[in-house]
Amino acid sequence: MKALLIICDGMGDRRCASLGGRTPLEAGRMPSLDWLSSHAECGIMDPIAPGVRAGSDTAHLAILGYDPYKYYSGRGAYEALGAGLTLNHGDVAFRCNFASLDSQGRVVDRRAGRISGEEAQVLTEALQENSLSNNVDFELQHTVEHRSVLILRGPGFSRNVSDVDVHNTGATVPECRPLDNSKEARRTANVINEFVRSSSGILEKHEVNSVRSSGGRMVANAILPRGAGVAPELPSITEKFGIKAVTIAGGALYKGVSRAAGFEIVNVKGATGTMDTNLEAKMMSTIEGLRRADLVFLHVKGTDTASHNKDVQGKVTMIRKIGKSLEYVLNHVDLNKTYIALTADHTTPAEIGEHSADPVPIAIYGHDVRSGGTTQYDEAACSRGALGRIRGLDVMPILMNYLGRTELFGE
Amino acid sequence: MKALLIICDGMGDRRCASLGGRTPLEAGRMPSLDWLSSHAECGIMDPIAPGVRAGSDTAHLAILGYDPYKYYSGRGAYEALGAGLTLNHGDVAFRCNFASLDSQGRVVDRRAGRISGEEAQVLTEALQENSLSNNVDFELQHTVEHRSVLILRGPGFSRNVSDVDVHNTGATVPECRPLDNSKEARRTANVINEFVRSSSGILEKHEVNSVRSSGGRMVANAILPRGAGVAPELPSITEKFGIKAVTIAGGALYKGVSRAAGFEIVNVKGATGTMDTNLEAKMMSTIEGLRRADLVFLHVKGTDTASHNKDVQGKVTMIRKIGKSLEYVLNHVDLNKTYIALTADHTTPAEIGEHSADPVPIAIYGHDVRSGGTTQYDEAACSRGALGRIRGLDVMPILMNYLGRTELFGE
Numbered sequence: 001m002k003a004l005l006i007i008c009d010g011m012g013d014r015r016c017a018s019l020g021g022r023t024p025l026e027a028g029r030m031p032s033l034d035w036l037s038s039h040a041e042c043g044i045m046d047p048i049a050p051g052v053r054a055g056s057d058t059a060h061l062a063i064l065g066y067d068p069y070k071y072y073s074g075r076g077a078y079e080a081l082g083a084g085l086t087l088n089h090g091d092v093a094f095r096c097n098f099a100s101l102d103s104q105g106r107v108v109d110r111r112a113g114r115i116s117g118e119e120a121q122v123l124t125e126a127l128q129e130n131s132l133s134n135n136v137d138f139e140l141q142h143t144v145e146h147r148s149v150l151i152l153r154g155p156g157f158s159r160n161v162s163d164v165d166v167h168n169t170g171a172t173v174p175e176c177r178p179l180d181n182s183k184e185a186r187r188t189a190n191v192i193n194e195f196v197r198s199s200s201g202i203l204e205k206h207e208v209n210s211v212r213s214s215g216g217r218m219v220a221n222a223i224l225p226r227g228a229g230v231a232p233e234l235p236s237i238t239e240k241f242g243i244k245a246v247t248i249a250g251g252a253l254y255k256g257v258s259r260a261a262g263f264e265i266v267n268v269k270g271a272t273g274t275m276d277t278n279l280e281a282k283m284m285s286t287i288e289g290l291r292r293a294d295l296v297f298l299h300v301k302g303t304d305t306a307s308h309n310k311d312v313q314g315k316v317t318m319i320r321k322i323g324k325s326l327e328y329v330l331n332h333v334d335l336n337k338t339y340i341a342l343t344a345d346h347t348t349p350a351e352i353g354e355h356s357a358d359p360v361p362i363a364i365y366g367h368d369v370r371s372g373g374t375t376q377y378d379e380a381a382c383s384r385g386a387l388g389r390i391r392g393l394d395v396m397p398i399l400m401n402y403l404g405r406t407e408l409f410g411e
Numbered sequence: 412m413k414a415l416l417i418i419c420d421g422m423g424d425r426r427c428a429s430l431g432g433r434t435p436l437e438a439g440r441m442p443s444l445d446w447l448s449s450h451a452e453c454g455i456m457d458p459i460a461p462g463v464r465a466g467s468d469t470a471h472l473a474i475l476g477y478d479p480y481k482y483y484s485g486r487g488a489y490e491a492l493g494a495g496l497t498l499n500h501g502d503v504a505f506r507c508n509f510a511s512l513d514s515q516g517r518v519v520d521r522r523a524g525r526i527s528g529e530e531a532q533v534l535t536e537a538l539q540e541n542s543l544s545n546n547v548d549f550e551l552q553h554t555v556e557h558r559s560v561l562i563l564r565g566p567g568f569s570r571n572v573s574d575v576d577v578h579n580t581g582a583t584v585p586e587c588r589p590l591d592n593s594k595e596a597r598r599t600a601n602v603i604n605e606f607v608r609s610s611s612g613i614l615e616k617h618e619v620n621s622v623r624s625s626g627g628r629m630v631a632n633a634i635l636p637r638g639a640g641v642a643p644e645l646p647s648i649t650e651k652f653g654i655k656a657v658t659i660a661g662g663a664l665y666k667g668v669s670r671a672a673g674f675e676i677v678n679v680k681g682a683t684g685t686m687d688t689n690l691e692a693k694m695m696s697t698i699e700g701l702r703r704a705d706l707v708f709l710h711v712k713g714t715d716t717a718s719h720n721k722d723v724q725g726k727v728t729m730i731r732k733i734g735k736s737l738e739y740v741l742n743h744v745d746l747n748k749t750y751i752a753l754t755a756d757h758t759t760p761a762e763i764g765e766h767s768a769d770p771v772p773i774a775i776y777g778h779d780v781r782s783g784g785t786t787q788y789d790e791a792a793c794s795r796g797a798l799g800r801i802r803g804l805d806v807m808p809i810l811m812n813y814l815g816r817t818e819l820f821g822e
């Protein structure tokens with residue numbers, strides 16, 4: 001028996017006025033999704049708990065079976081691991097965004113006008129030239145689009161520092177502040193502030209920005225580190241359940257969380273972690289992964305990206321793409337030997353543009369599961385299914401039960 | 412107001428190919444079960460938690476209101492109590508099986524060809540002659556079919572030893588091993604190994620086995636102790652809720668768990684804890700029990716036995732018997748003054764033959780409960796009922812709420 005866990009980032013939604021009161025899943029209804037929900041146990045899932053607004057990092061930890069209240073060690077850590085970097089004991093890692101500031105230092109766009117990956121890559125390389133006081137050793141690596149990872153190589157640093165980021169445009173970029181009185185936290189904050197300042201100098205006069213500026217596009221004149229994290233210490237999925245697991249994802253964070261949990265990361269050409277990702281290539285890798293592993297975790301980012309951009313129609317389009325890809329999967333796996341869970345890591349209402357705490361739909365297909373009563377894959381339909389309301393931490397034990405991998409408690 | 416809690420062991424199931432994709436409950440549909448679900452609050456119940464594969468012991472503890480993570484003290488203890496034995500502080504009890512080994516000491520059948528209770532009784536008596544080193548005091552008592560209980564009378568013993576049992580036939584019987592470095596655990600393992608060895612000598616030449624052998628039946632040439640347990644310390648159900656409770660069960664384990672919780676055990680003639688149990692006699696005792704107690708816990712084992720034997724049709728037949736008995740109950744209780752909960756302690760998919768972690772259906776009838784929407788008693792139908800998804804530990808507080816026995820928290 002094999003299991004496929006498909007997590008579509010931020011796919012859950014609310015009723016959208018622009019869709020005539022439907023959710024994007026209701027509007028994007030596809031035959032493959034209808035088929036899945038009709039042959040699956042359906043339900044709704046709180047990634048962490050009802051009313052808890054989950055980040056993608058904590059939500060994925062929970063869904064992969066790790067209590068985030070126990071294991072979460074800061075987003076930067078998972079971004080670093082996902083970027084293929086080594087994170088040693090004592091290092092502190094940050095997720096960074098290229099951003100656009102106005103002349104008063106206020107944020108105009110937290111993603112520098114969704115700067116291209118190629119441009120961001122060039123800028124990241126330029127920032128390697130940063131020379132920090134006291135020969136502080138750092139590593140900066142570009143990941144996807146406007147995103148990169150910064151690692152301060154320890155010892156002597158702390159993850160207990162504030163973010164150099166704002167939640168809303170229009171605000172001034174804050175300084176990094178120590179969140180405790182330790183020497184390490186104060187040193188970390190100072191180093192980060194120095195890095196942000198000296199980076200601004202390099203970015204302001206970089207050719208990439210001159211070209212963007214003359215083309216009327218927003219310049220990436222700041223880099224904003226946030227989510228300080230240290231190397232996570234998770235028992236591996238193999239230790240926990242005795243399985244071999246594989247991850248297929250474009251985004252660094254998802255690779256990082258599952259790499260920390262001992263998943264093998266498959267790098268798929270064209271899996272960009274954006275809306276133009278090559279879903280077909282990912283599905284082919286998924287089918288291949290199911291041949292040699294017990295569990296494949298497949299991540300699709302586009303639904304969340306569209307939601308953050310408040311692009312309701314783009315989300316519907318992405319859902320239709322997912323439906324088409326699911327059809328490919330259903331046609332290529334042994335449906336008598338494969339359990340398929342389709343869910344989201346959290347809800348991102350596309351008319352709001354930010355993560356919310358609403359539960360997400362979940363469907364678990366299997367030849368012998370207690371399907372029945374559900375004929376559509378969407379938030380309201382799934383809530384009437386056989387699974388009832390579960391939590392993110394329940395998903396992996398439920399799947400492992402189907403794979404016959406759970407230990408008996410008592411006898 | 413009275414409450415009747417009917418637990419049908421292992422009754423939950425999945426869709427069975429041999430039933431055309433139905434579950435045994437869907438295939439064994441009976442008017443009484445339909446009536447109950449139509450007039451009950453229905454739901455699904457995780458005996459422990461989603462994805463946790465429960466033994467019958469831990470599941471019953473939970474459903475009777477005792478957190479197994481806090482109170483579970485090993486299966487042997489409950490088997491001993493259920494057999495009517497006294498378990499003192501310092502004693503260690505084991506559940507034992509008669510088994511059939513081949514000449515290389517490999518297990519051919521863990522239940523000695525489902526040896527009859529009469530034969531097993533004779534063999535158990537013969538094993539009383541075992542004389543162990545250092546005058547170790549032990550007690551061995553037959554319970555049902557191939558099952559018996561062994562108590563090592565303390566002090567100086569430990570429950571922290573491994574099972575002398577295998578999960579699959581074909582494997583060699585393992586030695587009992589100490590699971591910590593204590594003198595007590597090492598001594599216990601030594602005594603158990605001596606008991607197993609000397610029992611084999613007695614069993615090999617016993618007349619019961621000669622007769623079985625000449626009749627071409629499997630011999631019971633080994634006794635395998637497992638599930639070391641010590642006297643449980645549970646607050647009684649009367650202390651917890653101020654009620655008088657009665658248990659009607661055939662199997663020793665179920666009598667034992669409820670005896671530990673202060674239930675009065677009614678021994679019903681013909682209640683064998685097997686598939687040929689006299690359900691009518693148990694139902695008559697149930698009606699009688701409801702006259703003098705607030706709560707009757709009725710246990711039916713046959714559904715689990717059929718499941719472990721991968722006897723899908725036998726399970727359907729057993730469910731129909733349960734339906735018929737339920738009709739008797741419905742005709743003989745005051746339906747305005749009795750709440751009736753019908754559920755299972757865990758799922759045992761009959762095409763798999765082992766406990767799984769899938770939730771079980773539950774229906775709670777009462778003249779004033781919030782029934783509605785459910786017309787069948789099965790896994791998928793109940794999941795759409797008014798109870799939603801609950802846990803084993805919720806059942807007793809819910810029933811006590813209907814009996815008006817729960818304390819107000821706050822005011």
